[in-house]
Structure formats: C-alpha cells, structure tokens
Amino acid sequence: MEEKLLSLIIPVYFEQEVLEESFLRMDEAMKKTGHPYEIIYVNDGSRDDTMKILRKIAKEHKQVRVRSFSRNFGHQLAVTCGMDAARGDALIIIDVDLQDPPELIPKMVEQWKNGADIVYGKRVKREGETLFKKFTAACYYRLLSSMSAYPIPLDTGDFRLLDRKVADCFLKMREHARFLRGMSAWMGFEAEPIEYVRHERAAGKTKYTLKKMLKLAMDGITGFSSKPLTLSGKLGIGLCLLSGLGLVALIVLACTCGVAPWLWAVDGLVLLQGLTLCFMGIQGMYLGRIYDEVKGRPLYIVAEEINME
Ligand code: UDP
Ligand code: MG
Secondary structure, eight states: OOOOOEEEEEEESSOTTTHHHHHHHHHHHHHHTTSOEEEEEEEOSOOSTHHHHHHHHHHHOTTEEEEEOSSOOOHHHHHHHHHHHOOOSEEEEOOTTSSSOGGGHHHHHHHHHTTOSEEEEEEEEEOSOOHHHHHHHHHHHHHHHHHOSSOOOTTEEEEEEEEHHHHHHHHHOOOSSOOHHHHHHHHOSOEEEEEEEEOOOSSSOOSOOHHHHHHHHHHHHHHHOOHHHHHHHHHHHHHHHHHHHHHHHHHHHHHHTOOOHHHHHHHHHHHHHHHHHHHHHHHHHHHHHHHHHHHTOOSOOOOOOSSOO
C-alpha cells in the first residue's frame, strides 16, 4: 500500500437525514483508493442531530475527524476550516448530500497520481435541480468567466482534489469573502477536469438559500473582477463622445437653420454627466487596486524549482 495520505473534507449544515448513508459511501470510495485516509467533517453550526450522528461515527471510526463551528459561518469557510485541519498529501472537497458521486474519488486520485495538481469535477448534466437554478447557474458561470481576468472553468463546483502544494498556497490566502473555485483558478497549476452527472440530493433540501447563493455569486464577481468598478468610466467616455458629436451637430445646425437654445444646455449636461462618470471610473480603478492590496494574496506562485537550493 502506498503511504500517501488522503484527506476528504466535507462541510455539513443540517444534514441529519443524509449523514449516515453518505458516510458509508464516502468511506467505501476512500477505501477503494488503496491509500490511508482521513475524513474531516466540519459542522457549520447545525442545530439538528448532525453533531450527535457525527460523534457516533467518529467514535466508531478512527479515520473520522470532526470540527464544529459555534454558528453558521457558511459553506466556503467550513471547507477552509477543514482544509486547515487536513494532514493529507492530497485534499478532496465534496458535499455531504451525495450530489457529487463519491465513487469518482478513486479516478480523481488516479489523475492526481498521473501528475495533475488539481482535479476538478465538471458537471455535464444536473439532475433534480429546478429549471430556475439550472438557468441562473448557466448564466452566472458565463457572466463570471467573461468578467474574470483569469479563466474560471464553466459549470464546476467545489468538488475537487487539490495537491498538498496547491492547498498550502490556497491556505495562505486569508481573505474573508472566499470563492473557492475562483481562488483555485487564480492559483493556476495543472488543472484537469473530470466529467460527471450531478445527481439529485440523496435526502433533505438544499441549504443554499437564494440569499446565500446571491452572496456567493457576488463574492465570485467582486473577488475576481474589478470590471464593475471601472464600468462607470467606460459609460462616461461614451457620454463624452456623444456630447462631442452632439456639439458638432449643433454647430452645423446653428450655421444652417438655427437651433433651440435649450439643446445647447442638454448637450452641456450630457458632457458634465460623462465627465462625472469618467472620474468615478478613475476612482474605481484606485479602489480596485486598494482592494487587491488588502487581499494580500501572494505576489506569485512557483510551481517547480530546479537547482534553486
Ligand atoms: N453547507 C454548509 N453551510 C451552509 C450551507 C451549506 O456547510 O451554510 C454545506 C451542505 O451541508 C452541503 C454543501 O455545503 O454539504 C452544499 O450545500 P447544498 O447541497 O445545500 O447546496 P446545493 O448543492 O444545493 O448548491
Ligand atoms: Mg447539494
């Protein structure tokens, strides 16, 4: 048996219906990898029987480790907390509800052993989700990748395997508003997809309320693009050009058939509004830079070094 340790990280929030079945399938999948492993559950402030069940599972299985939050901090922080605790050479992140099939884990591990630093699950089909969720998700991923300065793969969630060196880089980023799939894309490295059909939840309902989904969506956009901040500048340039064209048209008209005096005022107002928006865009550029500095991400990430010791 190989000695490389695997860590499976599972965030849980009010999941008493699915936990036991989920553990059996996850444990089975981890055994199939042939590696020693640990399963880390992070209870994100559930107030149902989740902790009772986790205590029982952890008592019977020494490979299971549990961390429990004092309140609900959100899925992304629960995953980060699990990653902080992980000791493995590869970290695998998966939802507890069996929507992402644990049976794919051995294949992901194979891809990792063949040299991939990140193996991310790519959803080719989503079962059991409302049309609204499928539609908004499809639009959102496309909007995000068109705005982001780094390519964020389409239709991927947080179901992924990260090599230890990738996880260590990831954990150096301590920003509060976290968007894991974006941060993973930002880091670069050799990332390989693994395609799968996203199933219906095994039990229980989604814990991602519309409000939580919107927050995550905004964290994704604001964390990975400063385009919204400079959008007003572009609009301002457009308005200034428009007022310039208007001025030319007014001069031509004034020299030929004459113009109503209020049209000059309208053109002046368009120019003023354009200038205001331009300066807002410039402020946005500075704000974007301050935001980048405050995030304190590493300046660069070295993936490999030769003769550098
Ligand atoms: N989750 C969490 N904290 C939350 C919301 C969700 O830890 O505030 C967990 C949840 O238990 C599950 C995963 O995050 O393991 C994904 O949540 P869910 O399946 O409800 O989201 P969906 O798949 O519907 O987007
Ligand atoms: Mg789910």
